[in-house]
Amino acid sequence: MYKTPEDFVDELWEDNQVLYKASQIQIKAFYDSKPDNDKLFNNFVRRMTNERMNMVEIAKAISASAYDTDPKELVSLSKQMLDEANHFRMVYDIIPHVSGKECDLGRDVPVELADLKTKGARIAERYDVENDPIALALYQSIVEGHASCNWQVMADTMEDPILSTTYAKIAADERFHAKLGKHSLAKMLDTEEKQEYARELAKKMRKDLYDINCGGNIPVEESRKMIEEYYGEDFIAGKGHTTVELKEIYS
Numbered sequence: 427m428y429k430t431p432e433d434f435v436d437e438l439w440e441d442n443q444v445l446y447k448a449s450q451i452q453i454k455a456f457y458d459s460k461p462d463n464d465k466l467f468n469n470f471v472r473r474m475t476n477e478r479m480n481m482v483e484i485a486k487a488i489s490a491s492a493y494d495t496d497p498k499e500l501v502s503l504s505k506q507m508l509d510e511a512n513h514f515r516m517v518y519d520i521i522p523h524v525s526g527k528e529c530d531l532g533r534d535v536p537v538e539l540a541d542l543k544t545k546g547a548r549i550a551e552r553y554d555v556e557n558d559p560i561a562l563a564l565y566q567s568i569v570e571g572h573a574s575c576n577w578q579v580m581a582d583t584m585e586d587p588i589l590s591t592t593y594a595k596i597a598a599d600e601r602f603h604a605k606l607g608k609h610s611l612a613k614m615l616d617t618e619e620k621q622e623y624a625r626e627l628a629k630k631m632r633k634d635l636y637d638i639n640c641g642g643n644i645p646v647e648e649s650r651k652m653i654e655e656y657y658g659e660d661f662i663a664g665k666g667h668t669t670v671e672l673k674e675i676y677s
């Protein structure tokens with residue numbers, strides 16, 4: 427059914443919220459479970475590498491952009507690319523502070539890049555965002571929106587003011603990236619066919635994000651239930667994430 431592009435984008439955003447909430451619970455559970463330094467190190471090297479991948483994917487989209495791309499759009503994408511480069515640097519800088527271990531980029535980044543399961547930026551590659559403007563805008567609105575909620579819950583969970591301020595800054599940037607994506611979608615999704623395409627792609631991206639979040643944090647039973655109730659059983663069918671109940675973490 428055709429909706430105005432603005433209504434369509436509002437609905438799409440609304441449909442992300444249960445996933446975002448479920449992911450936040452799982453991230454908070456990870457930090458509240460008092461992970462040791464090795465786990466923290468791995469977690470942050472993963473986050474750092476994800477930021478680097480975001481930078482690279484946006485750079486690819488800029489370099490592959492059509493000649494008639496709105497110059498303002500290119501400015502926004504370039505700003506996003508610079509933000510991701512800064513996130514990469516910021517996470518790199520806090521790794522010793524958070525885990526007591528130094529990161530060796532030449533050693534640690536390739537190992538992370540070989541692990542396909544735990545990074546949101548993989549979604550950009552999988553859906554070929556550099557050649558598909560709708561996929562790019564969906565990626566920005568759904569995956570960056572997810573990232574903003576994730577960094578925000580980390581900012582709220584950390585007592586250390588350095589960490590908390592760094593994460594809050596990253597969260598604010600990711601919120602801005604999600605806004606850019608929503609804005610582009612509202613400009614593009616002006617036919618029923620395009621909306622149907624976007625709706626199906628959005629479902630796949632949300633499923634992937636749930637998987638990625640389970641892989642990198644603690645799969646929580648309460649989150650699984652929220653997901654199943656809102657998105658349906660087939661959203662998590664065959665996933666095989668072993669979940670724990672919150673009371674096991676907070677007892």
Ligand SMILES: [Fe+2]
Nearest residue numbers: 477480510513
């Ligand atoms: Fe980022």
Ligand SMILES: [Fe+2]
Nearest residue numbers: 480570600603
């Ligand atoms: Fe971002």
